[in-house]
Amino acid sequence: MYLSIALVGTQIPLLNYLGYEFSLVVASTGSLIAGILTIVAVRRVCSSVEGAAFDSRNALIAFREMLLLNLVLLGVPLAVISGNALFIKNCSYFEGLAFYILLPVVSVWFASCLGIFCAVHYRLAKTVFFLFLLATLVYAALLGYFTPAIYSYNFFYGYFPGFSYDEILGIGAPLIFFRIFTLLLGGFLLWLSVILLNSSTPADPTWKKGLRLLEVLVLPQRIPFTAAIVVALALTYAFRCDLGFETTDRFVRRTLGEEYRSEHFLLYYSRASYTDEEIRCIAAGHEFRLSQILSVFVLRQHPLIESYVYPSAEVKRRLIGAGTTNIAKPWLRQIHMTKQSMDATLKHELVHVVAGQFGLPIIQASLSTGLVEGLAMAVEWDFGNRTLHQYAAGIKASGLAPDIGSILTPAGFAVQSSSRCCCFPSTAMRARRRCTSPMWPRASRSPVARTILGWCVPWFRWRRSCCLDRRATLTIQPRCSRRPPIAHI
Ligand SMILES: [Zn+2]
Numbered sequence: 001m002y003l004s005i006a007l008v009g010t011q012i013p014l015l016n017y018l019g020y021e022f023s024l025v026v027a028s029t030g031s032l033i034a035g036i037l038t039i040v041a042v043r044r045v046c047s048s049v050e051g052a053a054f055d056s057r058n059a060l061i062a063f064r065e066m067l068l069l070n071l072v073l074l075g076v077p078l079a080v081i082s083g084n085a086l087f088i089k090n091c092s093y094f095e096g097l098a099f100y101i102l103l104p105v106v107s108v109w110f111a112s113c114l115g116i117f118c119a120v121h122y123r124l125a126k127t128v129f130f131l132f133l134l135a136t137l138v139y140a141a142l143l144g145y146f147t148p149a150i151y152s153y154n155f156f157y158g159y160f161p162g163f164s165y166d167e168i169l170g171i172g173a174p175l176i177f178f179r180i181f182t183l184l185l186g187g188f189l190l191w192l193s194v195i196l197l198n199s200s201t202p203a204d205p206t207w208k209k210g211l212r213l214l215e216v217l218v219l220p221q222r223i224p225f226t227a228a229i230v231v232a233l234a235l236t237y238a239f240r241c242d243l244g245f246e247t248t249d250r251f252v253r254r255t256l257g258e259e260y261r262s263e264h265f266l267l268y269y270s271r272a273s274y275t276d277e278e279i280r281c282i283a284a285g286h287e288f289r290l291s292q293i294l295s296v297f298v299l300r301q302h303p304l305i306e307s308y309v310y311p312s313a314e315v316k317r318r319l320i321g322a323g324t325t326n327i328a329k330p331w332l333r334q335i336h337m338t339k340q341s342m343d344a345t346l347k348h349e350l351v352h353v354v355a356g357q358f359g360l361p362i363i364q365a366s367l368s369t370g371l372v373e374g375l376a377m378a379v380e381w382d383f384g385n386r387t388l389h390q391y392a393a394g395i396k397a398s399g400l401a402p403d404i405g406s407i408l409t410p411a412g413f414a415v416q417s418s419s420r421c422c423c424f425p426s427t428a429m430r431a432r433r434r435c436t437s438p439m440w441p442r443a444s445r446s447p448v449a450r451t452i453l454g455w456c457v458p459w460f461r462w463r464r465s466c467c468l469d470r471r472a473t474l475t476i477q478p479r480c481s482r483r484p485p486i487a488h489i
Helices: 004-008 020-048 055-075 077-085 094-122 125-146 172-198 206-217 223-238 247-256 278-297 311-322 344-356 371-380 388-397 418-430 439-443 447-459
Strands: 152-154 158-160 257-261 265-272 305-312 325-327 332-340
Touching: 004 020, 004 278, 004 332, 020 055, 020 077, 020 094, 020 125, 055 094, 094 125, 094 158, 094 172, 094 206, 152 172, 158 172, 172 206, 223 371, 247 257, 247 265, 247 305, 247 311, 247 332, 247 418, 257 278, 265 278, 278 305, 278 344, 278 418, 305 311, 305 344, 325 344, 344 371, 344 447
Parallel strands: 265 305, 305 332
Antiparallel strands: 152 158, 257 265, 325 332
């Protein structure tokens, strides 16, 4: 399994050298393998002898053997990918090695410890293991949905920086602290497992083992240690934002420090960034851009939008995970920008929030990233030193034009150049006299229509007329030409 992951990885860009992405894949699969192998091995020992004949040391020996086996097996993908370095240039082999230690090695330790705890405590050990894994994934997804952050830390996959265009991904102090915490939590689970092995028999029911475990933990000689662990866990949770493990809205607002309210916006900013007069100008700029977008979408009003303006890319990266990439969360009606790049991206990010009214429920956007980004660029219509029509014409003339049908699928945008992918849907939408679509006007009428049309968007059949004429304009016309235009651009 480890060998096949490494061999497949050598054929895939980003996974073909020792770095963060390769470590992430090995950590995710390695956790599963280590957890399951440990459960199977410990269970085999526990079920082979009954009652008084059971020796807890055998279970610990099985755990140790499995842990060693999995750590040795981690050497297989490391050896393969290191060998591949002869063919693929590594930017920084030693940073990749550090990622490999911080992600797969620590994850295998944690999963093995969780594996032995599940094996000795629960009758359905594998089910509990998977439920715990699932719960951590759901928790990470909820953080991404309800908080401004796009990154997440996890005991199994280690660290996920979120989807952004940021190219810098280094090893920061929060990652090191979180993996130290993961190591300690694994040790705590192993300690609980030893207590269970010494104070109960494998045949005892789960509830009886649980009660026995609690009894042992509150014994007079153990109370100080137990209390110290509980306090340490509580403090880690209470200071999780300060440690960099998570970021809540409240923490971002507290860190930025200042807020300003205008008719449609609540701006959060740093006192060092703007004076009182400057922030009034910034808010007026927000209102102006919003009024432009509302007129494009033929909308009269819009609910309050939260705009977070960070003093620098470093502060933004530390707080939400994306540094140079500005982001919008339409479902929270939030935009996040740095002070330096705000002028260039404010309108673009606001389009994402306003267009959220026509998106699918819950995510307030289309599943088609090409459509979402294409629409924002079509309204923004400001990119480099040429029009998007000219860029599209140039790309087409060079023979590099992507298939517009494929880039409108949910996955299509992710696997192709984003600059090329944004260009084509936006030129198509901009050519308003020919480009019409059933999705935007109708999508706003009912949740059911929004859902169905949102799903249909990726498979919307574009009939390409591709009128690449001497004026270097490209027109892409969808089939339903009697529909009203998407927007008055
Ligand atoms: Zn965008």
